[in-house]
Amino acid sequence: MSATQRAVLIRAYGGAAAAEVADIARPAAGPGQVLVRVRAAGVNGIDWKVREGYVRDAFPLQLPAVLGIEMAGAVAAVGPGASRFRAGDRVMGPLGRLGAYADFVTVDETNLVLTPPGLDDVHAAGVPVAAVAAWHSLHHAGPITAGQRILIHGAAGGLGGYAVQYARRAGAEVFATAATAHLEYVRSLGADHVIDYRTQRFEEIARDIDLVVDYVGGDVLDRSWQVLTKHGAIVGTSSPDILARTPPGRRGLWFTNKPDAALLERLAAEIAKGTLISKLSEVVGFDGIPAAIERNRTGPRIGKVVADFSR
Numbered sequence: 001m002s003a004t005q006r007a008v009l010i011r012a013y014g015g016a017a018a019a020e021v022a023d024i025a026r027p028a029a030g031p032g033q034v035l036v037r038v039r040a041a042g043v044n045g046i047d048w049k050v051r052e053g054y055v056r057d058a059f060p061l062q063l064p065a066v067l068g069i070e071m072a073g074a075v076a077a078v079g080p081g082a083s084r085f086r087a088g089d090r091v092m093g094p095l096g097r098l099g100a101y102a103d104f105v106t107v108d109e110t111n112l113v114l115t116p117p118g119l120d121d122v123h124a125a126g127v128p129v130a131a132v133a134a135w136h137s138l139h140h141a142g143p144i145t146a147g148q149r150i151l152i153h154g155a156a157g158g159l160g161g162y163a164v165q166y167a168r169r170a171g172a173e174v175f176a177t178a179a180t181a182h183l184e185y186v187r188s189l190g191a192d193h194v195i196d197y198r199t200q201r202f203e204e205i206a207r208d209i210d211l212v213v214d215y216v217g218g219d220v221l222d223r224s225w226q227v228l229t230k231h232g233a234i235v236g237t238s239s240p241d242i243l244a245r246t247p248p249g250r251r252g253l254w255f256t257n258k259p260d261a262a263l264l265e266r267l268a269a270e271i272a273k274g275t276l277i278s279k280l281s282e283v284v285g286f287d288g289i290p291a292a293i294e295r296n297r298t299g300p301r302i303g304k305v306v307a308d309f310s311r
């Protein structure tokens with residue numbers, strides 16, 4: 001085996017050109033880790049935010065740094081003390097750090113689950129962060145109960161598509177904002193009320209809301225306080241300063257995702273069975289990753305974009 005491998009990395013923070021494909025040394029699994037041969041990796045909003053240096057205070061990096069936070073592949077080697085997997089096992093998961101855009105990556109075995117037989121690597125790679133983050137962000141302010149009125153901003157995106165399904169299943173009345181072209185998709189996931197954020201003002205349609213889940217941030221967050229009931233809450237994943245922007249007497253919560261292998265295992269099994277919809281909108285090859293990261297920042301988005309390393 002070659003001692004080097006392909007990777008998508010940044011040598012300095014910057015714009016679209018800062019992410020490049022380069023050869024780097026192949027890692028070896030440490031204690032409690034497995035070495036995974038990555039077959040596919042999911043593209044996430046955090047990729048361009050890391051690239052630009054927006055989150056350098058929250059996630060200080062030693063540069064150069066390989067981007068990518070989730071993947072699916074096969075176990076290539078098992079490190080000392082790791083016992084959950086064997087070489088050849090198909091696995092999927094979040095890394096809990098960066099490095100997924102490389103042919104091989106070391107991962108703490110506790111982050112990983114076996115990829116269900118009915119789920120191919122390309123579909124599996126886009127699941128670990130969005131499906132788990134959507135679940136935990138939806139429940140971050142407390143349990144969801146039947147009859148609650150929930151507004152989900154960014155409902156067509158990676159997290160939003162799952163959150164709509166989870167909320168609907170719990171018996172909530174779901175209001176969902178999305179772009180014009182994505183409204184039918186969001187409705188098909190179970191949203192009771194779809195709101196076109198390009199032509200309608202959500203605050204004129206969604207009122208007496210118990211929970212806002214904000215996957216967009218910015219002025220969408222600032223405009224959302226007025227739609228809440230007296231005891232309603234906003235959970236945000238996009239504006240880390242949500243606490244500072246929470247008006248007196250209001251409840252605003254910042255959400256930070258963490259790996260949760262038990263939950264991922266359950267959700268991946270549902271996706272494999274077809275009882276939970278996981279939307280893949282685009283598959284790119286390895287060399288297309290830097291452009292896909294930039295499109296996540298600028299372009300219209302529905303579901304997930306995944307890089308297939310065999311392309």
Ligand SMILES: NC(=O)c1ccc[n+]([C@@H]2O[C@H](COP(=O)([O-])OP(=O)(O)OC[C@H]3O[C@@H](n4cnc5c(N)ncnc54)[C@H](OP(=O)(O)O)[C@@H]3O)[C@@H](O)[C@H]2O)c1
Pocket residue numbers: 044045046129130133153154155156157158159160177178179182197215216220236237238255256257258296299300301302303
């Ligand atoms: N804090 C954490 O731990 C954590 C974890 C995961 C993700 N995140 C963050 O959470 C956010 C959502 O992640 P994601 O992966 O779901 O992103 P995504 O796939 O890019 O989805 C975002 C969605 O928001 C839509 N959108 C944009 N402007 C909107 C508006 N004004 N109103 C309603 N929808 C709007 C986009 O649709 P159009 O394309 O039509 O504009 C897109 O479908 C990102 O900011 C991501 O970085 C945070």
